[in-house]
Amino acid sequence: MAKPTSDGEFCIIERYFAPLARNTAGAFNLKDDAGLISPPDGHEAVLTTDMIVGGVHYLEGAAPRDIGYKALAVNISDLCAKGAKPSVYLLSVALPEKLDPAWLEGLSEGLSEAQSDFGCTLLGGDTVRTPGPAALSITAIGFVPAGRMVHRSGARPGDRVYVTGTIGDAALGLALLRDPKSASSGHLSPDHKEHLLNRHRRPRPPVTAIEVVRNHANAAMDISDGLAGDFAKLCAASNVGGRLDSTAVPLSDAARQWLGAEPARLADIITGGDDYELLATVPQNAQENFEGECCCSAIPLKAIGEIIDPGGGFSVLGEDGKALELELLSYAHF
Amino acid sequence: MAKPTSDGEFCIIERYFAPLARNTAGAFNLKDDAGLISPPDGHEAVLTTDMIVGGVHYLEGAAPRDIGYKALAVNISDLCAKGAKPSVYLLSVALPEKLDPAWLEGLSEGLSEAQSDFGCTLLGGDTVRTPGPAALSITAIGFVPAGRMVHRSGARPGDRVYVTGTIGDAALGLALLRDPKSASSGHLSPDHKEHLLNRHRRPRPPVTAIEVVRNHANAAMDISDGLAGDFAKLCAASNVGGRLDSTAVPLSDAARQWLGAEPARLADIITGGDDYELLATVPQNAQENFEGECCCSAIPLKAIGEIIDPGGGFSVLGEDGKALELELLSYAHF
Numbered sequence: 001m002a003k004p005t006s007d008g009e010f011c012i013i014e015r016y017f018a019p020l021a022r023n024t025a026g027a028f029n030l031k032d033d034a035g036l037i038s039p040p041d042g043h044e045a046v047l048t049t050d051m052i053v054g055g056v057h058y059l060e061g062a063a064p065r066d067i068g069y070k071a072l073a074v075n076i077s078d079l080c081a082k083g084a085k086p087s088v089y090l091l092s093v094a095l096p097e098k099l100d101p102a103w104l105e106g107l108s109e110g111l112s113e114a115q116s117d118f119g120c121t122l123l124g125g126d127t128v129r130t131p132g133p134a135a136l137s138i139t140a141i142g143f144v145p146a147g148r149m150v151h152r153s154g155a156r157p158g159d160r161v162y163v164t165g166t167i168g169d170a171a172l173g174l175a176l177l178r179d180p181k182s183a184s185s186g187h188l189s190p191d192h193k194e195h196l197l198n199r200h201r202r203p204r205p206p207v208t209a210i211e212v213v214r215n216h217a218n219a220a221m222d223i224s225d226g227l228a229g230d231f232a233k234l235c236a237a238s239n240v241g242g243r244l245d246s247t248a249v250p251l252s253d254a255a256r257q258w259l260g261a262e263p264a265r266l267a268d269i270i271t272g273g274d275d276y277e278l279l280a281t282v283p284q285n286a287q288e289n290f291e292g293e294c295c296c297s298a299i300p301l302k303a304i305g306e307i308i309d310p311g312g313g314f315s316v317l318g319e320d321g322k323a324l325e326l327e328l329l330s331y332a333h334f
Numbered sequence: 335m336a337k338p339t340s341d342g343e344f345c346i347i348e349r350y351f352a353p354l355a356r357n358t359a360g361a362f363n364l365k366d367d368a369g370l371i372s373p374p375d376g377h378e379a380v381l382t383t384d385m386i387v388g389g390v391h392y393l394e395g396a397a398p399r400d401i402g403y404k405a406l407a408v409n410i411s412d413l414c415a416k417g418a419k420p421s422v423y424l425l426s427v428a429l430p431e432k433l434d435p436a437w438l439e440g441l442s443e444g445l446s447e448a449q450s451d452f453g454c455t456l457l458g459g460d461t462v463r464t465p466g467p468a469a470l471s472i473t474a475i476g477f478v479p480a481g482r483m484v485h486r487s488g489a490r491p492g493d494r495v496y497v498t499g500t501i502g503d504a505a506l507g508l509a510l511l512r513d514p515k516s517a518s519s520g521h522l523s524p525d526h527k528e529h530l531l532n533r534h535r536r537p538r539p540p541v542t543a544i545e546v547v548r549n550h551a552n553a554a555m556d557i558s559d560g561l562a563g564d565f566a567k568l569c570a571a572s573n574v575g576g577r578l579d580s581t582a583v584p585l586s587d588a589a590r591q592w593l594g595a596e597p598a599r600l601a602d603i604i605t606g607g608d609d610y611e612l613l614a615t616v617p618q619n620a621q622e623n624f625e626g627e628c629c630c631s632a633i634p635l636k637a638i639g640e641i642i643d644p645g646g647g648f649s650v651l652g653e654d655g656k657a658l659e660l661e662l663l664s665y666a667h668f
Contacts, residue, residue: 051426056463
C-alpha cells in the first residue's frame with residue numbers, strides 16, 4: 001500500500017479555509033476542483049477581482065487579521081458600487097516558504113469577520129508557495145436584478161455627485177504609519193490617531209448603500225485610488241466633464257484637525273486613496289429620493305460636485321472656486 | 335484644470351488586456367469596476383481559480399507566451415473535469431517594478447492563443463505591482479446544465495478509471511529543463527526532447543471531452559499534481575478504494591523511450607504532475623458509450639484502474655501485480 005501524500009496544502013485548506021466555506025452551498029467543503037453558483041431567478045452575477053501584495057498594499061508587519069479583512073473588503077467595495085449584493089468569493093493565496101501558523105490563523109479570522117460584516121462566504125480557492133512576499137487574490141461575486149448593474153459610464157451632465165462616509169482617513173492613516181512623528185505636526189489626539197489608523201487597516205465599504213445606489217444612481221464606482229482621480233476616471237468613462245468641490249469633501253474630525261494644522265494635507269486626502277467609499281452620480285429627478293433613502297438607512301452622504309458637458313473638462317475647485325493644481329489625481333501603481 | 339493622472343496601469347490594461355476582452359459582452363472593454371455574467375437558461379456557473387508564480391510554476395526565463403498560455407490552461411483543465419463549458423475568465427497580474435513591454439506583449443499573445451484553443455474570453459482583472467516575482471491569478475468560469483456538474487466525490491466501487499492523453503510528459507519535460515544532460519541517459523531523440531518540453535510548456539486540457547465526461551462519468555478531476563496522488567485524492571473524496579495499474583498508464587513515444595532506458599523514471603511519470611489530462615471514473619453500464627463517444631471525438635483514452643470498496647485502500651500496482659512503494663504520490667507545495 002502506497003504511503004499517503006505529504007500534503008501540507010490539504011492541511012492548510014482544511015484548517016484555515018474550509019471553515020470559511022462551511023455555509024456555502026456550492027463550495028462542497030473545498031473538496032472539489034471548482035465551486036458552483038446559480039444566480040437567483042431574474043438576476044445576473046457581477047464579478048470583480050483585486051489582488052493585494054505584501055509591501056505594496058499593506059506594510060510588512062501588518063496584522064494578518066487586518067490583511068484578511070482588507071483583502072475581502074476591497075473586493076466587496078466594487079460590488080457595492082455596481083449595486084450588486086455580495087454572495088461568495090474565491091481566494092488564491094501565495095504563501096512564503098516559511099509558514100507561520102499564527103499568521104494563517106489571523107488571516108482566516110480577518111476573512112471570517114469580513115464575511116460576517118459583508119454577508120458573503122468562501123466558494124473556493126488555491127494555495128501556492130511564493131519566493132516573494134505573501135499575496136492574496138480574491139474574486140468576489142454578487143448578484144443584481146438582470147440589466148440593473150450600475151456602470152461607471154452612465155453619468156450625464158446635470159447629475160449631482162455624491163460620496164458616502166468620510167474621505168482621506170485611510171491615506172492619512174498610512175502617512176501616520178510611515179511617519180509616526182507626523183501626528184504631532186497635525187496636533188492629533190490619541191483618538192484621532194486611532195481613527196485614522198483603523199480606517200487604513202479596516203476599510204468598510206457601505207453594503208447598506210447597495211440598493212439605494214442601484215435604484216437611483218446613473219453611475220457609480222468605488223473610491224480606491226483617490227477621490228480626484230477616480231472622479232476623473234468616471235467622467236472619462238462616461239464621456240462627460242466634472243467639477244469636484246474640494247471644500248465640500250466630507251472629513252472626519254481627525255482629518256479636519258490635521259488639515260487645519262497642515263493645509264497641504266489636502267492632496268493626501270483627495271488623491272491618496274484606499275477610502276473604499278462610494279462615488280455616485282444621481283440625476284436631478286432622483287436626488288430627493290436618493291438623499292432621503294440614504295438618510296433613512298443611516299448612510300452618511302455628501303454632495304461634492306457635479307457632472308457637466310464634456311467640453312468643460314475635469315477640475316478640482318479650491319476655497320475660492322478656482323481650480324487647484326494637483327501633482328497627481330490618484331495613486332498609480334506604475 | 336488638473337493634470338491627468340500618470341496612470342500606467344490604465345495604459346497596460348488598454349494595450350495588453352483590453353484586446354482579450356473585445357468579444358466579451360459583460361466585460362465593458364475593461365472600463366468598469368466589474369464584469370457581468372448570466373448563465374444560459376437552465377445552467378449554473380462553475381468557478382475555479384489557480385495562481386501561478388514565477389520560480390515556482392514556471393522557471394525564470396520561461397517564454398511569456400508560454401506562461402500566459404499555461405496560466406489559462408491550468409484553469410480550463412478544472413472546468414473540463416467538472417463537465418463545464420469554458421466561457422470567461424478574470425485575470426489578476428502582479429508585475430515586478432521594472433516592466434518589460436516585450437514580456438507583457440508575449441503574455442498577452444499566449445493568453446490570446448489559449449482563448450482561441452479553449453473557447454473563452456477575458457471578463458475583467460486587476461494589475462498590481464510586486465517586489466517579488468511575477469504572479470498570475472486566474473478565475474475561470476464555465477457553464478453546466480443545472481445539477482450536472484461532475485464531482486470528485488461521485489466514484490463508486492466497480493467504476494472503471496480512465497485517463498485522457500498521455501501521462502508524465504510534462505514532468506519529464508521539466509526534468510529535462512532542470513538537467514539538460516539527462517536527455518542522453520534517456521537516449522532521447524531531438525523530437526522526443528521537443529515533445530516533452532512542449533508538453534511542459536503548453537498543457538492542452540481536453541476541451542473536446544467535456545460533454546462526454548459530463549454524460550457518463552460518476553466522478554472526475556484533472557491531473558495536476560500527479561496521477562497517483564490525484565487518483566488517491568479522488569478516492570478519498572468519494573470514500574472508496576482504488577487500484578492504479580502503473581503498467582497501463584498511457585505513455586508517449588518519448589516517455590516510453592526514457593522509461594525503457596531508466597525504469598526509475600516511473601516515479602516522475604506517475605507522481606510528477608502538470609499533465610492537465612482528465613481522470614474519470616465510469617460505471618459499468620456507461621463504459622461502452624463512454625469509450626465509443628471518446629473514440630468518435632478522437633479523444634485518446636485509456637483504462638488504468640478501478641474503484642474498489644473503501645476497505646481495499648488505495649494502491650499502485652507494478653509489473654508483477656504487486657503494490658509499488660512510492661516516496662510521494664504527488665507534487666506538494668508545502
